[in-house]
Every structure is written in C-alpha cells, then in structure tokens.
C-alpha cells in the first residue's frame with residue numbers, strides 16, 4: 001500500500017509518500033481502506049517534535065527519542081471496511097466507518113481492533129466530513145462532559161474558540177445546555193457565532209476585565225493560568241486547560257483537596273461508547289464539521305503546511321486518491 005511516512009522530525013516537507021507492506025489483519029481486527037484523515041494540531045506537533053513545556057521530554061520518550069517511533073502518522077480516519085478477522089462480529093466488508101487511532105491513518109489501509117474507538121459513519125456525512133469531527137469533538141466531550149461535568153444553564157468561557165478543538169467545544173457546550181462566550185480573533189467572530197456562541201470577546205483584549213463570572217473557563221490556546229483565571233471563575237468554577245505544565249499539575253493536585261474553584265487537566269483518549277454518542281449527535285445534525293481544504297495523499301506536505309497557517313476549518317488528507 002501507499003503511506004505517508006515521517007522519517008525524521010521536522011517541517012512539513014519531511015513527509016514522504018512511499019510503498020510499505022500492507023498491514024496484516026488479526027482475528028479480532030478489521031482492515032479499513034482509509035478515504036480521509038485530518039491534519040490535526042497533534043499530528044503537526046508530533047511531526048515537528050513540538051512538545052510544549054513540561055511535555056518536552058515525555059513527548060520524545062513516548063513518540064520516539066530521535067525520530068518518530070511509528071513513522072506512519074495520522075490519528076483520525078474514515079473509510080470502508082474491506083476485510084475482517086475470523087472473530088469479528090461487529091463489522092463486515094463494505095461497512096463505512098470512522099474513528100481514531102494512535103497512528104497509521106496517513107495510509108491507504110489501516111488495521112483497527114473491532115472494539116477500538118470506531119463507529120458507523122453517521123447519516124448525511126461523507127468520509128472527509130466524518131473524519132474531520134472526532135479530534136475536536138472527542139476532546140471537547142472529555143473536558144466539558146467528563147472532567148468539568150457542565151450542567152444546563154452554566155456559563156462556559158472558551159479561550160481559543162475558533163481553533164481545531166474550539167470549533168467543537170462551542171457545539172458540545174451548547175449541546176450540554178451551557179451559555180457560551182467565545183474568545184477569538186475578530187476575523188473569526190462570524191464563524192463562532194454560526195457554531196452557536198452566545199457572546200464573543202476579542203482576544204486582543206483582556207478577558208479578565210469581564211464583570212461576569214464563569215462556571216467553566218477552558219483554555220484551548222495556552223494563554224492563561226489557573227491563578228489569573230480565579231477572579232473570573234464562579235465559587236465552584238472549573239478551570240480546564242489542554243496544556244500540561246508543572247504549574248497546572250500543582251494546581252490540579254492542590255485544588256482537588258478544597259471546595260472552591262478547581263483546575264483540571266487530562267488527555268482525551270476517547271472510546272467506542274463516546275464515539276457512538278458523538279455519531280448520534282452528528283446524524284441528528286447537532287454537531288457539524290467546518291471544512292477547509294482536501295489534498296490527495298501525494299500532497300500531504302502541502303496539507304501540513306496549510307494546516308500550520310490555521311485556516312478556518314479542517315485540512316484533510318485523502319489517501320484513496322493516491323493511486
């Protein structure tokens with residue numbers, strides 16, 4: 001099969017499309033012909049070994065010290081099941097699926113365990129649209145639903161609301177019944193309002209000057225800390241961040257013992273049940289993707305380069321167009 005490999009850490013140009021052996025399907029696994037995979041911020045960071053702050057050493061230990069341990073990147077996918085292992089009961093050849101993987105989606109073929117984070121393609125979605133959603137939406141569901149337990153009527157402030165996670169955090173927070181204030185560039189005001197934001201704030205101004213208190217402040221852009229957000233949090237407010245640091249870990253540990261505002265951090269791994277809940281929302285038209293541009297696998301370097309400029313939507317790689 002053809003796959004895009006990352007032979008070493010570096011800029012978008014390091015990605016190379018080459019022939020590699022087809023993966024072998026185990027008895028509990030399915031073989032997916034990958035039609036679409038997005039370029040996420042996580043993919044860009046791994047390609048460039050751009051592991052921020054406290055994750056610098058851990059990032060390389062996990063992903064490969066000198067070069068990526070798994071040279072085929074790509075963590076989200078949608079495609080068609082083309083073969084199944086002898087013990088697989090959930091899927092058959094011809095099924096259309098989407099989901100997430102640790103790596104391997106920048107390829108024509110991908111093997112996944114049948115019980116992994118994978119579900120049937122939602123009604124009304126093509127492959128690219130479906131593959132675009134889980135990265136941001138699963139992250140938003142984990143932080144807002146699981147960690148912060150957002151309740152109907154609560155207020156949520158999103159710092160970085162127009163980014164790859166933010167675009168879905170707005171939609172998930174609205175689905176949970178929250179009032180959403182989106183902090184972003186004025187160029188993105190229209191987009192975040194279309195996605196459901198109730199109020200918008202220019203990120204060139206200091207959001208801490210708001211007189212309003214928020215039940216949840218979710219930092220998606222690494223522009224705040226728990227200490228400087230306490231003044232805008234309600235008495236039981238939760239501060240969430242996508243970015244690990246020693247200060248964040250200290251605040252998480254310290255505030256877990258008190259009864260006031262708390263800090264929370266985690267890593268959104270996702271599972272099958274969560275993806276199935278998301279697929280239901282998608283097929284009901286309650287979560288929608290924001291698409292930017294799609295590239296065939298052969299042009300994956302251009303796709304990564306465009307994603308680095310942070311266009312208003314998901315940049316997709318389409319492996320099946322590589323032939």
Ligand SMILES: NC(=O)c1ccc[n+]([C@@H]2O[C@H](COP(=O)([O-])OP(=O)(O)OC[C@H]3O[C@@H](n4cnc5c(N)ncnc54)[C@H](OP(=O)(O)O)[C@@H]3O)[C@@H](O)[C@H]2O)c1
Pocket residue numbers: 040041042045135139159160161162163164165166183184185203220221223241242243266267268269310
């Ligand atoms: N912990 C986890 O489980 C987890 C899961 C998923 C992702 N992540 C990490 O989370 C990070 C964010 O991901 P992403 O896909 O959302 O990134 P992204 O698409 O690059 O979005 C970042 C957003 O932040 C905005 N921004 C920049 N400066 C700002 C400011 N001062 N105030 C408010 N917003 C500002 C950017 O706007 P402009 O474009 O206008 O600058 C952009 O819209 C990545 O580093 C990713 O690796 C962590």
